[in-house]
Amino acid sequence: MSALTVDGLHKSGGDREPLVAVTAYDYTFARLADEAGVDILLVGDSLGMVVQGEATTLPVTLDHMVYHTRCVSRGRSRALVVADLPFRAYKASPAQALDSAARLMAEGGCEMVKLEGGRPMVETVAFLQERDIPVMGHLGLTPQSVHQLGGYRVQGRSPDQAAALVEEAMDLERAGARALVLEAVPREVARRVTESVDIPVIGIGAGPDCDGQVLVLQDALGLFEGLQPRFAKRYMDGAGAVRDALGGFCREVRSGAFPADEHSFE
Numbered sequence: 001m002s003a004l005t006v007d008g009l010h011k012s013g014g015d016r017e018p019l020v021a022v023t024a025y026d027y028t029f030a031r032l033a034d035e036a037g038v039d040i041l042l043v044g045d046s047l048g049m050v051v052q053g054e055a056t057t058l059p060v061t062l063d064h065m066v067y068h069t070r071c072v073s074r075g076r077s078r079a080l081v082v083a084d085l086p087f088r089a090y091k092a093s094p095a096q097a098l099d100s101a102a103r104l105m106a107e108g109g110c111e112m113v114k115l116e117g118g119r120p121m122v123e124t125v126a127f128l129q130e131r132d133i134p135v136m137g138h139l140g141l142t143p144q145s146v147h148q149l150g151g152y153r154v155q156g157r158s159p160d161q162a163a164a165l166v167e168e169a170m171d172l173e174r175a176g177a178r179a180l181v182l183e184a185v186p187r188e189v190a191r192r193v194t195e196s197v198d199i200p201v202i203g204i205g206a207g208p209d210c211d212g213q214v215l216v217l218q219d220a221l222g223l224f225e226g227l228q229p230r231f232a233k234r235y236m237d238g239a240g241a242v243r244d245a246l247g248g249f250c251r252e253v254r255s256g257a258f259p260a261d262e263h264s265f266e
């Protein structure tokens with residue numbers, strides 16, 4: 001399979017299969033996900049929760065994001081690498097966003113940046129896009145707004161909120177966004193948003209009618225035992241597998257079974 005580019009991002013339907021995205025934060029897992037056939041490696045600011053152990057994504061810094069984006073870029077061969085702009089690194093002004101996005105691309109090696117928000121971000125999306133920085137928008141449950149939203153709640157349940165989501169998706173598309181993430185909205189609302197724009201909409205907790213799906217890596221692998229939203233399907237019992245494996249290591253060291261002759265030098 002050839003490398004996916006920003007221009008290769010497409011809507012699903014007809015003979016186009018949905019896009020598959022997963023978060024990645026390091027070289028080892030980026031390689032594995034790329035080899036498994038994932039289209040998009042998203043260096044998410046969710047690393048604040050699943051890598052750093054914070055309660056929210058808010059403490060993640062631009063330096064953290066640059067570092068993890070670099071690690072992921074080194075592990076990728078075919079997938080598109082997209083990096084989140086972290087809280088504090090883009091909302092002040094389009095110029096601040098440009099500075100931060102340029103670091104993620106130049107130092108981190110990603111091909112696209114993602115930022116959260118609708119109307120207030122339209123000017124910033126246009127500013128970046130006009131300066132050759134491909135942008136992915138993010139609407140619905142925007143975790144950087146957790147304190148404004150009053151928790152991690154499904155968004156767009158009222159008719160007014162649903163209509164606003166459709167409008168904001170169209171505004172971001174007009175501003176030049178090349179794709180959107182839509183998080184934690186009722187499937188019917190996600191369907192309407194998806195059919196209202198010509199750019200791919202990648203859902204997480206947004207039902208089956210989006211142009212693609214994204215999951216947090218540690219959720220998909222069953223490794224993360226904190227917050228477990230209903231959409232976070234676990235494709236393996238990673239936590240159990242890791243505890244069993246390391247339990248075996250503990251037992252063998254304590255019993256003297258490891259290291260054996262084949263693990264030792266003469």
Ligand SMILES: Nc1nc(=O)c2c([nH]1)NC[C@@H]1CN(c3ccc(C(=O)N[C@@H](CCC(=O)O)C(=O)O)cc3)CN21
Pocket residue numbers: 046049050141143151152153154184205216218219224227228229230232
């Ligand atoms: N590991 C991980 N996976 C994620 O998908 C994820 C994170 N962390 N951290 C940031 C956000 C938070 N996410 C969430 C969390 C919960 C719901 C959710 O379904 N909330 C319920 C109510 C939960 C409650 O209030 O107890 C809802 O019906 O709104 C949605 C998205 C998704 N994101």
Ligand SMILES: CC(C)C(=O)C(=O)O
Pocket residue numbers: 023042043044045046047084181183204214215216
């Ligand atoms: C889940 C995705 C969309 C994200 O923004 C993240 O992982 O930070």
Ligand SMILES: [Mg+2]
Pocket residue numbers: 044045046057084143
């Ligand atoms: Mg994020």
